[in-house]
Amino acid sequence: MTPRQRRITLVVGILAGVSLAGVLALNAFRENVMFFFDPSQVAAGDAPIEKRFRLGGMVRPGTVDREAGSLDMSFVVTDFKHDVRVVYTGVVPDLFRENQGVVAHGRLGSNGVFVADEILAKHDENYMPPEVAKAIKEKHGGVMPVNPDIRAAPQTGT
Amino acid sequence: MTEFFAMGGYAVFLWPAYLVTLIAIVANVLIARRAHDGAKQEARRRFDLEDEGSTT
């Protein structure tokens, strides 16, 4: 082996070793790395129910219930397989909407209701002007599909 | 015009974000130029001194 080949081996060796260590570490801490758990994971008992954790999913349309005259509210978080009802008191971010992603931080009560003290909105990677969004929604019966084909939407002048 | 700067109510987040980016763009040009000018000056000084040293 020439000195250069030895140095190549060294660099490749460092990369391989660190990558392996990284993969093992990330696998071991998989659960701790999970930023949130979805309703199916909660139903399967994968979520740390005895501790505070984050619950993430979509706000099921028609389930947002605001108490008149107060900041109390409740809604259902769904992953379209399982549902969890969330109660919360406070202001929600701009993007908190029906059929939008949401991440709630709090505790799961023994009655199966999630008591949240922090609500974060999650948005997807799709960007489009309001007219295009409206046209796509109309084509899909009033609901935004999960992976809309923006190019297929009728083009509107801007 | 006011409507443009209001950015639909997001002005307080949007303009600082653009400002931070602009600062980074300008700062990095200045840092790079200063480093190069400084290195050139330093090299000139070094060679001038050596020239003097060799002539005397």
Added chain:
Amino acid sequence: MNWTWFHRLGSPPHIYRIAGTLTPWFAWPAGLLIAAALYGGLVLAPPDYQQGEGFRILYVHAPSAWLAVMIYGVMASAAAVGLIWRMKVAHAVAASCAGVGAWFTAVSLLTGMLWGKPMWGTYWVWDPRLTAQLILLFLYLGYMGLRAGIDDLGRADKASAVLAIVGVVNIPIIRYSVEWWNSIHQAPSVMKMDRPSMPFDMLAPLLMMLLGFTLYFAAVMLVRLRAEILRRERTASWIREVLR
């Protein structure tokens, strides 16, 4: 295999001259592209159906985040070349990358916070994507600190190159964090195999920004590289020639 061409490429006076010639060819297109993309992103692009005008932060956040990751790739590759072929100019390239990379990693974090507050409802959460990007900033700072802390240039080059190569594992973690784990951060809109997730009049300014920022980095890095080469080749006679 004959490597003379490769070693000629690594000759400092050669690189110093080439870098000087190339800089304006990167700088001017970069300036024009960024200016045009600013107009396109702030004025011509329509507002988003969810985020309204606020989505325009994308046009500074995404290019900064791209630079942060791309510069690290260049830095680590140059460090590896420097380590394997004992090429000093490659180490100089790596050293010239770190400062710019750290700056734009910080910009991507700050613009992300300013975007996260109105949309997600928080400036910061310990999310995998956000945390991995913060680690990237520490990698850059660690690289620069390590170089600054070692007086012997050859040893500084070697030690910092090893750190840069070790840090490469963070790059796929940043890229795929939003797919491997549940994250509050959305998936990529452009850097993916599928079609882009936005219409043309929103996409065009973003692509121009991404290209503009890339060329801008090339220009800034080349100027820093010239400074770095001058500092390293302290006594070389060719410097006397180019400074005349």
